[in-house]
């Protein structure tokens with residue numbers, strides 16, 4: 385029986401974290417939750433991503449960004465970007481629901497977890513770094529404007545000891561560690577990925593009971609490159625153990641089978657919107673600069689390995705370079721839609737990252753436009769742009 389006054393709630397402030405929210409939401413659905421699914425977003429989330437989120441979540445709600453702006457404490461965490469997690473506390477404003485379970489966008493349920501709604505506010509699992517603190521990636525709460533106001537006031541008066549929401553919430557619900565054991569969620573409801581290799585025997589003993597995996601810290605699954613043929617996350621092996629790999633692979637398999645088709649479908653529906661793509665790429669470059677799990681990403685070399693065609697310049701098919709280019713000659717070879725889609729995937733599957741998947745979608749749309757004769761002679765394929773491309777090539 386669907387329960388309409390209770391909901392799982394998550395948060396994404398940009399299109400990157402939205403990828404995680406989509407995998408989370410779809411996984412909750414795959415495990416047949418009977419509760420509503422709500423995602424809080426902020427103004428930075430693109431229109432296209434909002435539409436895709438709307439296919440998975442019952443409610444896509446825009447909220448204001450709340451930022452602790454506490455760079456000093458956040459730098460102790462080595463996560464300067466986490467000030468925006470203050471936005472999370474707006475989940476208390478969702479008073480259309482009587483009880484909710486908040487889950488970070490970097491969590492993934494491995495089975496049905498509706499039993500969490502039997503718990504009371506404020507229930508959470510211990511943080512693996514300091515078990516007398518709870519981790520704020522999964523918690524049970526009761527929406528209340530009064531609690532929200534008190535939290536805001538508390539934040540204003542005291543700040544947060546870690547600069548993020550977790551420090552704030554731990555100070556606010558300060559008797560969590562001692563008052564009521566029923567409010568301690570078992571660790572299997574928020575299995576921090578780092579504990580897999582900090583306490584391997586415990587993981588071997590209890591890991592199979594895991595219900596929610598939390599990709600806490602960096603890198604996040606979406607910053608990793610995935611090889612769907614070998615079912616392995618590229619370059620991750622040396623860093624972490626096989627179990628970590630299995631969870632990452634599970635995340636990626638869900639992303640490929642359940643989320644990529646939704647993104648493609650939306651892309652087809654929208655038609656090409658270069659500005660949206662540009663924005664996604666820009667965000668990928670500027671946000672979470674240190675979280676790429678590829679070894680090339682050094683602190684002084686921020687950003688993610690970008691596909692070569694995302695340089696911001698008009699990409700032209702490599703095979704066309706060196707030829708006399710006329711718009712009429714740029715038309716691609718005829719291919720069926722299916723074979724083209726597969727060709728894209730098989731080209732990118734060897735090392736599929738979200739950036740590359742996005743790029744594949746972009747190229748597919750471009751190609752379709754060419755096939756349909758909708759060629760952007762005034763913009764991308766204007767004489768000037770082609771001339772510039774030729775000049776660069778001939779330099």
Ligand SMILES: O=c1ccn([C@@H]2O[C@H](COP(=O)(O)OP(=O)(O)O[C@H]3O[C@H](CO)[C@@H](O)[C@H](O)[C@H]3O)[C@@H](O)[C@H]2O)c(=O)[nH]1
Pocket residue numbers: 394395396397398401465466468469472487488489490491519520521522546547548549550551599600601602
């Ligand atoms: O730019 C951002 C950053 C975070 N989030 C959301 O906020 C959550 C928390 O950020 P995350 O990167 O997942 O933080 P963690 O690595 O999990 O670090 C810990 O510290 C954070 C700050 O206190 C807490 O929010 C987390 O629950 C806690 O696990 C994410 O999952 C998203 O839902 C965004 O939407 N955009």
Ligand SMILES: [Mn+2]
Pocket residue numbers: 488489490491521598599600601
């Ligand atoms: Mn998290």
